[in-house]
Amino acid sequence: MIETSRTSLVLFTAANAGLVLKYYEDNKVHLAPWEPIRDSGYQTLNNFKVMGEQSEKDFEADKEVRLVAFNKDQTQVLGVCNFTGIVKGPLQACFLGYSIDKRFEGQGLMTEILDAGIAYIFANLKLNRIMANYIPANEGSGAVLNKLGFEREGYARKYLKIAGKWQDHVLMSKLNE
Numbered sequence: 001m002i003e004t005s006r007t008s009l010v011l012f013t014a015a016n017a018g019l020v021l022k023y024y025e026d027n028k029v030h031l032a033p034w035e036p037i038r039d040s041g042y043q044t045l046n047n048f049k050v051m052g053e054q055s056e057k058d059f060e061a062d063k064e065v066r067l068v069a070f071n072k073d074q075t076q077v078l079g080v081c082n083f084t085g086i087v088k089g090p091l092q093a094c095f096l097g098y099s100i101d102k103r104f105e106g107q108g109l110m111t112e113i114l115d116a117g118i119a120y121i122f123a124n125l126k127l128n129r130i131m132a133n134y135i136p137a138n139e140g141s142g143a144v145l146n147k148l149g150f151e152r153e154g155y156a157r158k159y160l161k162i163a164g165k166w167q168d169h170v171l172m173s174k175l176n177e
């Protein structure tokens with residue numbers, strides 16, 4: 001567990017899958033413009049338990065680190081940050097994805113959570129680069145990355161299919177200095 005001043009970051013597991021599912025249910029409309037369209041079986045407890053089990057296995061294998069930010073009494077998910085696609089060898093890099101509950105936006109919480117998550121990844125997995133990409137219209141996401149010291153490295157046209165449409169992304173990364 002990683003403690004930040006207002007949150008506790010824990011691994012996404014089958015045990016907390018119910019609360020993580022509730023987070024996505026509560027924030028369906030909030031997150032829809034920034035996420036892929038999922039099929040009807042995606043947002044179910046059974047599927048989230050399966051994904052939680054996979055998250056535990058991928059953590060053990062150094063493939064992914066999916067962190068859930070809880071409030072201090074661990075009754076509510078405030079946000080998530082996922083370090084995925086971890087590649088070792090000469091690349092030593094991964095991707096970062098993140099979101100915060102609509103009710104907790106604008107309080108510096110995403111910055112607090114990512115700051116701690118990134119420090120953990122650099123210190124423990126010894127990666128060289130964390131990559132994070134955002135749709136140009138997502139000004140909040142760009143602002144968070146800039147605040148955390150990510151730098152712009154490029155622009156990829158039709159990079160990800162988000163909300164049903166191939167969307168350009170600004171490519172950002174942070175190096176392990």
Ligand SMILES: CC(C)(COP(=O)(O)OP(=O)(O)OC[C@H]1O[C@@H](n2cnc3c(N)ncnc32)[C@H](O)[C@@H]1OP(=O)(O)O)[C@@H](O)C(=O)NCCC(=O)NCCS
Nearest residue numbers: 034098099100105106107108109110111134140141143144
């Ligand atoms: C983008 C998101 C993660 C920001 O979370 P947050 O907790 O509100 O961010 P923070 O409060 O830590 O803000 C960090 C900085 O970004 C700025 N910022 C946040 N949202 C902003 C917005 N919509 N427009 C402009 N600036 C914004 C803040 O002002 C702050 O800068 P400051 O400290 O200089 O004032 C949140 O809005 C979210 O979950 N959005 C939907 C999911 C998403 O877009 N995920 C990323 C996909 S790439």
